[in-house]
Amino acid sequence: MTIDEIRAAAVRIKGHARRTPLLSSPFLDEIAGRRVLVKPECLQHTGSFKFRGAWSAISALSQDAREKGVFAFSSGNHAQGIAAAAKAHGAPAVILMPNDAPALKIANTKALGAEVVTYDRATEDRDNIGARMAAERDLTLIRPFDEPMVIAGQGTVGLEIAEDAAAIGVNKADVAVCCGGGGLTSGIALALAVDAPEMITRPVEPEGFDDVIQSLSTGQIVSNAATSGSICDAIITPAPGNITFPIMQKHCGTGVAVTEDEALRAMAHAFQRLKLVVEPGGAVGLAAALFHPKAFQHDTIIAVVSGGNVDAPMFSRALATLN
Amino acid sequence: MTIDEIRAAAVRIKGHARRTPLLSSPFLDEIAGRRVLVKPECLQHTGSFKFRGAWSAISALSQDAREKGVFAFSSGNHAQGIAAAAKAHGAPAVILMPNDAPALKIANTKALGAEVVTYDRATEDRDNIGARMAAERDLTLIRPFDEPMVIAGQGTVGLEIAEDAAAIGVNKADVAVCCGGGGLTSGIALALAVDAPEMITRPVEPEGFDDVIQSLSTGQIVSNAATSGSICDAIITPAPGNITFPIMQKHCGTGVAVTEDEALRAMAHAFQRLKLVVEPGGAVGLAAALFHPKAFQHDTIIAVVSGGNVDAPMFSRALATLN
Numbered sequence: 001m002t003i004d005e006i007r008a009a010a011v012r013i014k015g016h017a018r019r020t021p022l023l024s025s026p027f028l029d030e031i032a033g034r035r036v037l038v039k040p041e042c043l044q045h046t047g048s049f050k051f052r053g054a055w056s057a058i059s060a061l062s063q064d065a066r067e068k069g070v071f072a073f074s075s076g077n078h079a080q081g082i083a084a085a086a087k088a089h090g091a092p093a094v095i096l097m098p099n100d101a102p103a104l105k106i107a108n109t110k111a112l113g114a115e116v117v118t119y120d121r122a123t124e125d126r127d128n129i130g131a132r133m134a135a136e137r138d139l140t141l142i143r144p145f146d147e148p149m150v151i152a153g154q155g156t157v158g159l160e161i162a163e164d165a166a167a168i169g170v171n172k173a174d175v176a177v178c179c180g181g182g183g184l185t186s187g188i189a190l191a192l193a194v195d196a197p198e199m200i201t202r203p204v205e206p207e208g209f210d211d212v213i214q215s216l217s218t219g220q221i222v223s224n225a226a227t228s229g230s231i232c233d234a235i236i237t238p239a240p241g242n243i244t245f246p247i248m249q250k251h252c253g254t255g256v257a258v259t260e261d262e263a264l265r266a267m268a269h270a271f272q273r274l275k276l277v278v279e280p281g282g283a284v285g286l287a288a289a290l291f292h293p294k295a296f297q298h299d300t301i302i303a304v305v306s307g308g309n310v311d312a313p314m315f316s317r318a319l320a321t322l323n
Numbered sequence: 324m325t326i327d328e329i330r331a332a333a334v335r336i337k338g339h340a341r342r343t344p345l346l347s348s349p350f351l352d353e354i355a356g357r358r359v360l361v362k363p364e365c366l367q368h369t370g371s372f373k374f375r376g377a378w379s380a381i382s383a384l385s386q387d388a389r390e391k392g393v394f395a396f397s398s399g400n401h402a403q404g405i406a407a408a409a410k411a412h413g414a415p416a417v418i419l420m421p422n423d424a425p426a427l428k429i430a431n432t433k434a435l436g437a438e439v440v441t442y443d444r445a446t447e448d449r450d451n452i453g454a455r456m457a458a459e460r461d462l463t464l465i466r467p468f469d470e471p472m473v474i475a476g477q478g479t480v481g482l483e484i485a486e487d488a489a490a491i492g493v494n495k496a497d498v499a500v501c502c503g504g505g506g507l508t509s510g511i512a513l514a515l516a517v518d519a520p521e522m523i524t525r526p527v528e529p530e531g532f533d534d535v536i537q538s539l540s541t542g543q544i545v546s547n548a549a550t551s552g553s554i555c556d557a558i559i560t561p562a563p564g565n566i567t568f569p570i571m572q573k574h575c576g577t578g579v580a581v582t583e584d585e586a587l588r589a590m591a592h593a594f595q596r597l598k599l600v601v602e603p604g605g606a607v608g609l610a611a612a613l614f615h616p617k618a619f620q621h622d623t624i625i626a627v628v629s630g631g632n633v634d635a636p637m638f639s640r641a642l643a644t645l646n
Contacts, residue, residue, distance in 0.1 A: 316642060
């Protein structure tokens, strides 16, 4: 993959995906002891960056493939992105979701017009189910991260970061990215390698689910021991992808792991200082910036907030950390 | 006042105030039964639109006046806007605040570098205290709304609405504006009268604090019976201003009053669908759009969310309405 595919995706999503701004607060700068800029993809359509990759992939299909429909498996945010992008393209969408996904994410996906099929994360293999369903119904499978057109869409976040940071005089920065399978991280890393070569993309994961950090450290794809049990449900993918991993190996700096409590406290700060609703998995990049500033090299940290699809009880739990 | 003063303010604030986007969600459209666009000024610096007016007023002062310093009285959001804008201009700022203002707003104003003096809203007259302090210390008083340069700054919200709505093909709309003393409402109304003449500015207030609605209805300035006791603390100004009222008379449509419960439910929807943190007073425009759609004339309602400075307990109260 090259940046040309990201630039082409940027053309396709223009006017459809939101161009999110770079936000900041002197209060966050004070906590981190350096400048913190926040890229709020929670403000993206469907509440996460996933809409970009979904739009990129569906808009790249042939008219015939779009009319037959698309198929996706997802813990939630990819599902909503696919559902919304498919509907806008007039394409049928079938989404396979784990039956323990947050109720709000399942309900939203249905409300956005998709057909939802659930499976048991502990006893069933989603890849097998997915491949079979796609074949039986002649749908195009759109993988959540290990898919070039999806990575290209997520990479548009990197193009925007490079452009908007340069406009305010920031060329050197650590870019802290919430990392699951690496679609967003690898896309941003590819984009920044060309458009902002003095920035370093830094994957951020929850402790205990740091498969990308371990994989980068050992030089080979490593899987997490656990596949569930984190509040950061959006990013507990078991392992980096075969396409995303080599890109991250080539272009990313060392990753940073944060605790669940740090993610919750970052959510509370985003509430108080940026007026943003952030989900736990979407807050780990900001948590790294605020609570692990010494892990970063530059005076500016750009934290990508990847999503905001959080239930009220979990959000209240985050607010309780302000006491 | 004319739109020329608003256009001049737009030049002064460019690159300093954030240009907020227009957000939307199919879920909000469904509730209202028409298209709802949201202008999220909670994402503005200091968490409310007040930063625009503050920057506009301070940037219009002479160098000499700026060096002597500025003075403001405010229930909170104007205070934070003045503090931040003054600091950026290197101007000292003294803020007179009611002693029952939310603790977060007082703390933020101090942290932004201003000197805070408190008074008792029930027993002391803030205008008298303000005039005396300004005279004694040779500070320039910047009124929260009845001040042309402040109205000009708030009016930039209207310029942006006109431009961004036109870019997506929306020229006719009701623009629902959270209304206290009318600085934001009159500024927007002035801007739209020229730049989007088929849009109608509609003031929105909490029930029982609908001084602007009553004043527009009777043709003369009417004051609220109560001066406190609403959760919408940011917009419970006693009466419209001598400058703002004639502008609103000339350019605004009929106002809409909403209940506190509707404001809380609008906050919950903004949390769930837009990933925005909105304060009660900042939510009344969206509440009117969602729960009083028949009060509006056009197929599109543009709701201005004026601020997001809300404590965690009040926000949790809003989230509880989702149950």
